[in-house]
Amino acid sequence: MAGYIAWRLVSAVPVILLVTLISFSIMSLVPGDPAAIIAGATATDAEIADLRVALGLDRPFLTRLVHWYGDLLSGDLGRSILLQRPVAEAIAERLPVTLALGAYALVLTLVFGVGLGVVAAVRQNTWVDQICMTVAVLGVSIPNLWLALLFVFLFAVTLGWFPTGGYVPFGEDAVGALVALTLPAISLALMQVGLLARMTRSAMLEVLRQDFVRTARAKGLPGWFVVLRHALGNALIPLVTVMGIILSLMISGTVVIESVFSLPGMGRLIVNAIQRRDYPVIQGGLMLIATALVLVNLVVDLLYAWLDPRVRYAD
Amino acid sequence: MSALLAVRDLTVTFETTAGAVAAVDALSFDIGPGEFLGIVGESGSGKSVTALAAMGLVVAPGRIAQGSIRLGGEELVGLPERSMRRIRGRRMAMVFQEPMASLNPVMRIGDQIAEAIRWHEDVSARAAAARAVDLLGTVGIPAPAERARAYPQQMSGGMRQRAMIAMAIACSPALLIADEPTTALDVTVQAQIMDLLRSLRERFGMALLLITHDLGLVAEQADRVLVMYAGRMVEEAPTASLFARPLHPYSAGLLDSIPDIEIRRPVLPAIEGVVPSLSALPPGCRFGPRCRFAEPACTTADPPLRRFGVRATACRRDLDLARA
Amino acid sequence: MLVIGGLLLLCVIAMALAAELITPISPTRMSMRTRFSPPGSPLHPLGSDAIGRDVLSRLVHGARVSLRIGTFVVLAAGVAGTAIGALAGYFRALDGPLMRTMDALMAFPAILLAIAIAAALGPSEVNVVIALSAVYAPRTARVVRAQVLVLRDAEYVQAARVAGAGDAFILRRHILPNCTAPLIVQLTFVFAYAVLAEAVLSFLGVGPPPPTPTWGNMIADGRNFIREAPWITMMPGIAISITVLGLNLLGDGLRDVLDPRMQVAQA
Numbered sequence: 043m044a045g046y047i048a049w050r051l052v053s054a055v056p057v058i059l060l061v062t063l064i065s066f067s068i069m070s071l072v073p074g075d076p077a078a079i080i081a082g083a084t085a086t087d088a089e090i091a092d093l094r095v096a097l098g099l100d101r102p103f104l105t106r107l108v109h110w111y112g113d114l115l116s117g118d119l120g121r122s123i124l125l126q127r128p129v130a131e132a133i134a135e136r137l138p139v140t141l142a143l144g145a146y147a148l149v150l151t152l153v154f155g156v157g158l159g160v161v162a163a164v165r166q167n168t169w170v171d172q173i174c175m176t177v178a179v180l181g182v183s184i185p186n187l188w189l190a191l192l193f194v195f196l197f198a199v200t201l202g203w204f205p206t207g208g209y210v211p212f213g214e215d216a217v218g219a220l221v222a223l224t225l226p227a228i229s230l231a232l233m234q235v236g237l238l239a240r241m242t243r244s245a246m247l248e249v250l251r252q253d254f255v256r257t258a259r260a261k262g263l264p265g266w267f268v269v270l271r272h273a274l275g276n277a278l279i280p281l282v283t284v285m286g287i288i289l290s291l292m293i294s295g296t297v298v299i300e301s302v303f304s305l306p307g308m309g310r311l312i313v314n315a316i317q318r319r320d321y322p323v324i325q326g327g328l329m330l331i332a333t334a335l336v337l338v339n340l341v342v343d344l345l346y347a348w349l350d351p352r353v354r355y356a357d
Numbered sequence: 358m359s360a361l362l363a364v365r366d367l368t369v370t371f372e373t374t375a376g377a378v379a380a381v382d383a384l385s386f387d388i389g390p391g392e393f394l395g396i397v398g399e400s401g402s403g404k405s406v407t408a409l410a411a412m413g414l415v416v417a418p419g420r421i422a423q424g425s426i427r428l429g430g431e432e433l434v435g436l437p438e439r440s441m442r443r444i445r446g447r448r449m450a451m452v453f454q455e456p457m458a459s460l461n462p463v464m465r466i467g468d469q470i471a472e473a474i475r476w477h478e479d480v481s482a483r484a485a486a487a488r489a490v491d492l493l494g495t496v497g498i499p500a501p502a503e504r505a506r507a508y509p510q511q512m513s514g515g516m517r518q519r520a521m522i523a524m525a526i527a528c529s530p531a532l533l534i535a536d537e538p539t540t541a542l543d544v545t546v547q548a549q550i551m552d553l554l555r556s557l558r559e560r561f562g563m564a565l566l567l568i569t570h571d572l573g574l575v576a577e578q579a580d581r582v583l584v585m586y587a588g589r590m591v592e593e594a595p596t597a598s599l600f601a602r603p604l605h606p607y608s609a610g611l612l613d614s615i616p617d618i619e620i621r622r623p624v625l626p627a628i629e630g631v632v633p634s635l636s637a638l639p640p641g642c643r644f645g646p647r648c649r650f651a652e653p654a655c656t657t658a659d660p661p662l663r664r665f666g667v668r669a670t671a672c673r674r675d676l677d678l679a680r681a
Numbered sequence: 682m683l684v685i686g687g688l689l690l691l692c693v694i695a696m697a698l699a700a701e702l703i704t705p706i707s708p709t710r711m712s713m714r715t716r717f718s719p720p721g722s723p724l725h726p727l728g729s730d731a732i733g734r735d736v737l738s739r740l741v742h743g744a745r746v747s748l749r750i751g752t753f754v755v756l757a758a759g760v761a762g763t764a765i766g767a768l769a770g771y772f773r774a775l776d777g778p779l780m781r782t783m784d785a786l787m788a789f790p791a792i793l794l795a796i797a798i799a800a801a802l803g804p805s806e807v808n809v810v811i812a813l814s815a816v817y818a819p820r821t822a823r824v825v826r827a828q829v830l831v832l833r834d835a836e837y838v839q840a841a842r843v844a845g846a847g848d849a850f851i852l853r854r855h856i857l858p859n860c861t862a863p864l865i866v867q868l869t870f871v872f873a874y875a876v877l878a879e880a881v882l883s884f885l886g887v888g889p890p891p892p893t894p895t896w897g898n899m900i901a902d903g904r905n906f907i908r909e910a911p912w913i914t915m916m917p918g919i920a921i922s923i924t925v926l927g928l929n930l931l932g933d934g935l936r937d938v939l940d941p942r943m944q945v946a947q948a
Contacts, residue, residue: 053781056781056785057781057784057785057788060781060782060784060785061785061788061789063785064785064786064789068797068798068801069801071798071801071802072801072802073802073803179926179929179930179933180922180926182925182929183873183922183925183926183929184918184921184922184925184926185877185880185881185918185921185922185925187880187881187884187897187900188880188900188914188915188917188918188921188922189918191900191904191907191914191918192914192915192918194907195907195908195911195914195915199907199908252458253453253455253458253459254458254459254460254461254462256414256453256459257453257459257460257461257521257524258461259414259445260412260414260445260446260450260451260453261445261446261450261472261473261476261524262442262443262444262445262446262447262473262476262477263442263446263472263473263476264442264476265438267476271472272461272464275461275463275464276461276462276463279463290790290791291790291791293790293793294790294791294792294793295792297790297792297793297796297881297885298792298881298884298885301884301885302904312793313796313885316796316797316800316885316887317800317885317886317887319800324797328789328793328794328797331789331790331793332785332788332789332790333788335788335789335790336784336788339788349463350463351462351463351508351510351511352462352463352508352510355508355510355511
């Protein structure tokens, strides 16, 4: 176990280094002179030259890279060209919106994903199973972009039950914030619900045919308790490792969902930066997100090892 | 003597692509309070399905097609799941063949025992945990308090089966069903587990239903033995009588295949052939194709079970054989 | 599942191939007199958009773009992923460096990385293919590597090695052919992701530039008129859903047929 933890920690280091390197190198993909493209067609030569110096593009790639790492270590992600402010500050300001949306969608994902999967497995090969699995496969097939627009059309424009978009801070109006985030969270959760439901179902089917489930019934435990405590208790352990994938999919989703619902979150910040070629924001944002996901996967793997006594107490 | 468990005309069918087959076919038997009954048969004889039917644990595609199972006079067939649940683990408990697979790998042993107690009796979590430790001591596990905190994979096979037994006797059931409890274990451990079951039965006055393919295992201890073949009972007798003079050629064949240290035989005789598939049973007597004594008349009808006092057999040549 | 998925996909392929037969109208022809025609109009069976372009025509021509992008992404990610996965799985020395690099690429959320790459390269169909291939090649490499790791130690591979077969021969002759089943399943899903991702990239303005008829562009065009002309947005969304559903069902069906372990779980 200790050996596994050590190996897992060590192997995360090169990945994080590569992640930062890739984030930084994205700008080098730009064909031609990035400064000219960023400055736009109407910029004068002097403006382009100024921008080149501001971005450090007058210096060689390696110098800039070393410089960037140096700044990273002191917590400096650089300055946004577009917003004229530190990237870290802009991200910190947008983060709560994305976290609120993500948390809401994550709750929906876990409740409905695991719920549909468990129900489908318990009622395997019945019409209940078929309905659950139809919902799940539709979930992974319908583009969340389009679902979000469909929801806006149906529930916001036509029925008027929800606002078409916008963000209400929780501090001002908790109920309003929840209402405003409901359509975005459902649109964002659907794909992960489908994914998790399918995985939960197959994990549950695997566990339900094992002998210890019969032992639990032979003890006189109620059926629901056998399913939840004994079967789900076992099936959830491998499902923990899917958390990294689910969060990754959700972050991809926020980019779209925040745009559709005009939510001032991190996804929209990055999309705007990408569309307007605000490279410091792109580099900083990508680097933070990917590093966070590497750490999430690290924690999830360690959690998995700790949760499964077969791994925890293995020699 | 009024029976503790009375099984009458029990038929358990399994739905297959080729239609329904009867894994247990019109089986009737009794177990008295405190009695030790052995059910012996090869795999596919229906002995394990019989045990699961008694526990109400037959799952789809299997189902109890007909018959009656009474525990202390109460009919169990058709009993709602809610009521059956109160009987399982409390009045009737079961030990399975593979202790490793039969224990939840991610729950501590003590918790698995305590949970059985808590669902049947109104006790605190602390009291149930303490009783789980006591039970582990009762089944002969050293350092029970420490073992209660262990996970199944941290124990040896014999230790796990002891834990399974502790779980089964947690609520002092009147009937303990043990389905091949020693098959997955080493020979030396097998004897220890059988000794444990015997001593627990004496100590708690439980009836014991031992399901096994090994007639030798029931030889010295069981009060009565029931021999099953292809879903049917072919012979029932007090253990001593069966060993002294089996009435069915199949029982005789099983007896011959027990190793006996007093009689040296160069080759242990085995019964030729295999148990027939339930979906392709031979005409007439099911054992006919493998029987040394079969005659043409044996293929016309499956012989009914006939009773002779405390004994019963389903062979149309039984008396000829007994005289022989 | 296999059959339904295959049929759905065949419908989409037929629609793309027969685009000119289905509607003679050009997908880029504007007509200010017939803006916002609702579905069922004599000229525009599925309606027209804000500048009078025919939705049906854009839909069937959009199918071409989606299928083309999907096909090229599957080819590129398949070839690159197989090569990287095979090398990493077969040669222990390469495993660490290659797979840590793949891990780093996979650490980025797929669509987000694709957007960033496509935006940096500039909006075009080729760049969408490059961006999506860069995103899905590592995921394919992981699948191939896992399979190669198992096969590398298989007895018949050991036997071939003992018999003096070279690494290239063993890889080509004994290992890669046995990777095809998981690879086909994986690439079916990659195709589905690519169709979904194309829509997002176009929607965000980093896909094939307007007026190219892509499903993502259509959704972006219709977005601001969802109140008065919802069909502009709904039609491409339904097309994407049917295509991706067909691919997902096909992938599920193929997995059940090709992977014996899954068959056991289903029995």
